[in-house]
Amino acid sequence: VQDEGSVQQLIEQCIQDEDKLYLCVSSPTIKDKPVQIRPWKLSDADFVLDASLPLDPRKTVFVGGVPRPLKAVELAMIMDRLYGGVCYAGIDTDPELKYPKGAGRVAFSNQQSYIAAISARFVQLQHGEIDKRVEVKPYVLDDQLCDECQGARCGGKFAPFFCANVTCLQYYCEQCWASIHSRPGREFHKPLVKEGADRPRAVPFRWC
Ligand SMILES: *[C@@H]1O[C@H](CO)[C@@H](O)[C@H](O)[C@H]1NC(C)=O
Numbered sequence: 001v002q003d004e005g006s007v008q009q010l011i012e013q014c015i016q017d018e019d020k021l022y023l024c025v026s027s028p029t030i031k032d033k034p035v036q037i038r039p040w041k042l043s044d045a046d047f048v049l050d051a052s053l054p055l056d057p058r059k060t061v062f063v064g065g066v067p068r069p070l071k072a073v074e075l076a077m078i079m080d081r082l083y084g085g086v087c088y089a090g091i092d093t094d095p096e097l098k099y100p101k102g103a104g105r106v107a108f109s110n111q112q113s114y115i116a117a118i119s120a121r122f123v124q125l126q127h128g129e130i131d132k133r134v135e136v137k138p139y140v141l142d143d144q145l146c147d148e149c150q151g152a153r154c155g156g157k158f159a160p161f162f163c164a165n166v167t168c169l170q171y172y173c174e175q176c177w178a179s180i181h182s183r184p185g186r187e188f189h190k191p192l193v194k195e196g197a198d199r200p201r202a203v204p205f206r207w208c
Helices: 002-012 072-083 110-120 176-178
Strands: 015-017 020-025 035-036 047-048 060-064 086-093 100-108 121-125 130-138 160-164 170-172
Touching: 015 110, 020 121, 047 072, 060 170, 072 086, 072 100, 072 110, 110 121, 110 130, 130 176, 160 176
Parallel strands: none
Antiparallel strands: 015 020, 020 035, 047 086, 060 100, 060 130, 086 100, 121 130, 160 170
């Protein structure tokens, strides 16, 4: 939606039931089906808990499967209660629609909280009606040099792999990944790669 006025108009056409909004839409198979409308304010997508701290992408986690009504402030509070040291939370939004995509990022101020979060691997998000177990992973960047060779062994290319095992927690080029992980005990580490490209959006309804 281009302007806020049309969102207001849409909301005015909705039927209110307690704190929820519904609108009647028709699909090719069902006529006048009430669907819930959840307005999303752009400011709900980011929350800074501590602005004095620089955001360190290497102390940032990716949270997958975030329920759509969850706001950044709520994600920040939940993660801070569990692991402490949260300085920022963001809800990933579609660049075009600016609507939540169902994933988020949380940045911590310290390594211990970051490691506690990624070691847990899953987190129970509880807030109001929301109660969902979601996955937590290190936030992987696609523009980092290999931490072992700083690009010397791979022609300065950005590192394709990140090792999330707490004994590593580093970016690696292919060569360095292979040599470091041929050491005993490390052969079981699995590389993390940057989150995949956006999936195409489905358009299930036609407005009536
Ligand atoms: C991390 O690596 C160490 C040493 O290679 C290994 O003993 C440990 O099991 C690994 N941890 C996980 C969670 O895989």
